[in-house]
Amino acid sequence: MIKKLIVDFAFYLQTSKSYQARKHFYVNLLNNSKYKYKKYFDIFMISLIFTSVFVLIRNVKHPIEDYLFYFNSYIISIIFFVEYLLRFWIHSSVSKIIVDQVENDLFLSREVNLSKAFRKIVGVKFSYISSITAIIDILAVMPFFHELRLLRLLILFRVFKLFRYANSFQTFASVLSSKKFEFFMLAIFASVVIFASSILIYVMEANNPNSPVNTIFEAFYWSIVTISTVGYGDVVPITYEGRIVALVVIISGIAVLAFTTSLAVSAFTEKIDEIREIKIVENITKLKSFYLICGYESLAQDVAKKLKYLGNEIIVLETDAQRIVSAKGDGLTVLSYDSGELQSYKKLHLDFEKQVKSVLCLREDDVANVYTALTIRSLSKDVNILSILTESSNRKKLEYAGINKLVYPQELIGIITKELVGQPVAFEVIHELRSHKSNVNVTEILITEKILKNYSTVKKLGNKEFGVVLFGVYKEKKRHFYFNAMESTLLELGDFLLVIGYKIFIKEFEKHLHKKVKYE
């Protein structure tokens, strides 16, 4: 009967949308560094830690106010305990373990063995409780029992909790942990030296009435102070034998210090690229929209510069070391990832539809561009892909790979030539209008709800006051351009105004459109 109840309850939890959504929320809040509310949670917890430390320090020489005392001892402790319980809850899913066990047993036509599932649950939960971070968490709750004076010092464990909320601490720890074995060997060596020298110095000095080393603790203290090369000088050996021991400890101390420093430096040197990459990936996931440029050859370099000049974020994927240096020199975010590999995009955790304005395959190699396009298409059906075409015979292949827009430079030259020989002056004028270097530009302004609220017709826009010429209105719904639109033309959401004028005047005009109009 109880068994059935437990199984039913586990199935209920596994299928309950509200329960899973709640759990998912806490998983994000506590563990997902990309979750937008996590940073607020982290800031809140960090401020609690600092408050706690402040109270501890102040309490050393001054009596603290009651409300601070209760806040520190009870409220903060309770919050930390709740956090501990939440982490304990989300660490693993009890209901999933039970459901998996039941399904396995049913599949193999066996009687449901819940004790096996419970053993698994205990094992998994114990692995969490015994983890260093969980131990720190529970010790940080201990100051709740403030009556025990020693336990108050456990408040310092709250400081260790900072590791949880600051990514750089975690990075620091992960870098050092890459040299775990070396540090372990070093620690063994230092321990042996400290242990041996403590005993030796005690044996040599303890019986001498003039020696400051009288207890084994003093010997141990001297040993640590000497091997660390601090050497306070409050405890010094005075016998001939003791000084020989001191010489050995001093030399060992220099070795230990030098070795520790070199280990830490080499760990950072080896990991620095990895750390940078992690940071870049983190920043990319936070970007709202950007262009993804695959390959950084001459055309890509020019396109990237122009798009950046227009205020766009650019991410470059390139494997060639020289081009990576060039992209970095141009102030772009570049990752040494192969744009043709699925793994590259998985590492980036990209949301193509929301984040990527367009993917630009600008390698001077149709094969590479097809490969990249297919890889991206397998991840997103809707993202806009633009590619260059180097051989006209490959046009169909690139189209088949799902590329939305193909640019064939040779064809462009043909078109430009026709435009140029047809109307050279007009060509120059239009070229100038389109060029981003020119002071006079043609700009597209999207009609948003905010603009529409204040300016419902062309007449109300007031562009002439800003020295801006309204070239026309592009009606998105009809997909038609109304040149030199009449003043009575009604504007609609999603329409585009095409305006010509000085860049600064256009900017002023745009600001004016987005400003709230005050009605008297």
Added chain:
Amino acid sequence: MSDSTALIFGFNNYSEEILKNVQQKYDNVKIYSLDKEDVKRDSSIGHFDLSDNWKKMEDEINVDKSVAFCVLEETAENVFLVISLRATYENLSIIAIASDKENADKLLMAGANKVVPLVETTADIITNMLENPISNDLLHEMLYEESTLKIAQIKIGRESHIKGVELSSIDWGHYDGIIVLSVMHKDMKSEFIYSSKVKRHIIKEDDVLVVVGYEQDIQEFEEKIGSNRYVSWNNWSW
């Protein structure tokens, strides 16, 4: 001899595309290749050598009405070709392609009237396609003569009544359906009409106004100001 001729130097993808686009504009189109194999394969292709005496060509074409397109893939050869043509024909219009800005400057120094830097131009077009897709398509269709909306070059005639008038004093709103974009004088670069530099400019004979409008409106505009379209592009160099 009064026929217009397009001379395309180089036999490659660029020349093929240029041929497709300009053959309707010129009475004759001639392609020249440096490679004798190309000539063997296609009898319509002429052979040329960088050491040729270009004077011979004068008998076959009307230099003043012809345009040379220099699209050799080897930049140094292209520069040499341009300089050879310019040394022989002062009035020949030369359009050349360059891989980058550095080569474009060399070609201009060698005497080309117009140089199209490949990478920069393609990058400009890609950027416009992405950032301003509507205006990009619209302006292209106008120039490529695929749209009912036209862009026209109006040359101020001797009889035009706006001749001698200060540009800023003209109320362009008076001319329905027309947007005047820029003015170009022989002595100066094309300047947008919004520029402060041209506001005090007095309109002279042979100035060129670049206007946008529908065919009928442009015709009415021409009649109103007493000027005509068409400008021989050979007169201009950039």
